[in-house]
Amino acid sequence: GNSVTQMEGPVTLSEEAFLTINCTYTATGYPSLFWYVQYPGEGLQLLLKATKADDKGSNKGFEATYRKETTSFHLEKGSVQVSDSAVYFCALRGSSNTGKLIFGQGTTLQVKP
Amino acid sequence: DAMVIQNPRYQVTQFGKPVTLSCSQTLNHNVMYWYQQKSSQAPKLLFHYYDKDFNNEADTPDNFQSRRPNTSFCFLDIRSPGLGDAAMYLCATSRSGRSLGNEQFFGPGTRLTVL
Numbered sequence: 338g339n340s341v342t343q344m345e346g347p348v349t350l351s352e353e354a355f356l357t358i359n360c361t362y363t364a365t366g367y368p369s370l371f372w373y374v375q376y377p378g379e380g381l382q383l384l385l386k387a388t389k390a391d392d393k394g395s396n397k398g399f400e401a402t403y404r405k406e407t408t409s410f411h412l413e414k415g416s417v418q419v420s421d422s423a424v425y426f427c428a429l430r431g432s433s434n435t436g437k438l439i440f441g442q443g444t445t446l447q448v449k450p
Numbered sequence: 451d452a453m454v455i456q457n458p459r460y461q462v463t464q465f466g467k468p469v470t471l472s473c474s475q476t477l478n479h480n481v482m483y484w485y486q487q488k489s490s491q492a493p494k495l496l497f498h499y500y501d502k503d504f505n506n507e508a509d510t511p512d513n514f515q516s517r518r519p520n521t522s523f524c525f526l527d528i529r530s531p532g533l534g535d536a537a538m539y540l541c542a543t544s545r546s547g548r549s550l551g552n553e554q555f556f557g558p559g560t561r562l563t564v565l
Contacts, residue, residue, distance in 0.1 A: 371553060380540050380556035426492060438554055440492035
């Protein structure tokens with residue numbers, strides 16, 4: 338079945354540091370891939386997405402490239418801010434019409450001033 | 451703005467006392483989902499509605515039920531809450547269809563406390 342594996346957290350960085358959160362997936366066919374962010378006490382917000390191989394999703398300085406050859410969708414940001422502190426979830430959607438998402442376990446990012 | 455609204459944001463109930471959480475959406479999406487999220491864990495899908503068709507996940511306890519009276523509203527009923535049901539409950543919506551890029555839009559969640 339489909340699955341998503343994220344690097345374990347927490348990840349602690351200083352402001353302006355470079356961020357990478359690894360995400361790999363297992364899926365049949367050609368899934369879509371997503372990164373969601375969850376701030377404390379809130380629901381999930383879509384951060385970025387990619388729907389086919391070699392697509393790059395980007396938003397708010399975050400980027401992720403859909404790599405079919407390595408089945409990966411790593412999240413990167415060149416310079417993190419304290420306000421980026423949150424939990425990040427990688428997710429995939431398979432080919433069913435119901436749009437069911439398979440989530441990774443989440444990675445907590447803490448950015449210190 | 452089009453959005454997903456959940457009420458209440460915080461709900462306290464007693465052990466065994468039925469509770470209902472509500473979700474509404476202005477996106478006119480035909481698919482609605484209910485997730486349970488416990489602390490430091492990923493959201494766990496309980497069930498979803500594809501239009502009026504109810505789809506239960508295999509491991510969702512019978513204690514959890516749902517109703518969708520119309521496109522805009524969906525309810526989560528917990529018939530006899532136990533201490534283990536304390537969690538954040540998230541509602542989400544999406545458009546169906548063959549486009550795999552249709553993302554889910556999440557509400558802010560309802561934090562359920564069971565005393």
